[in-house]
Amino acid sequence: MPSDKILIPEDIIREMIRHSREVYPEEACGILAGNADVVKGIYRMTNIEHSTVSYLMDSREQFRVMKDIREKGLEMIGIYHSHTFSEAYPSQKDINLAFYDVAYLIVSLATSEPVIKAYRILDQREVREMEILTARV
Secondary structure, three states: OOOEEEEEEHHHHHHHHHHHHHHHOOOEEEEEEEEOEEEEEEEEOEOOOOOOOOEEEOOOHHHHHHHHHHHOOEEEEEEEEOOOOOOOOOHHHHOOOOOOEEEEEEEEEOOOEEEEEEEEOOOEEEEEEEEEEEEEO
């Protein structure tokens, strides 16, 4: 059974927020790498949809990132993206496209302070919120 918690270093939390703000109003997207629900690296990805309401990662870029993750002895343990105008909860499209057994993180920029939440999405229908633990590095 997958964990209901994910540990993310504070610098990676800050990088997700920075990335989301830099591409605003488009949605940002990226991959989190690590082991056993502990994030050790972040990979910014290109949202090839250039959309304010959805994202799609470039498949060639994704392939290169997955190769790099494997070479470092890590695994993809999370996918993040931003919601520019809505809350930090998966949209129906997010749920329908949740093909991996990883944490799905959403950075909401809908309010003055960013809100980040993490979810497990099971069988493309059940959404379970995860606890985000932070650590200084």
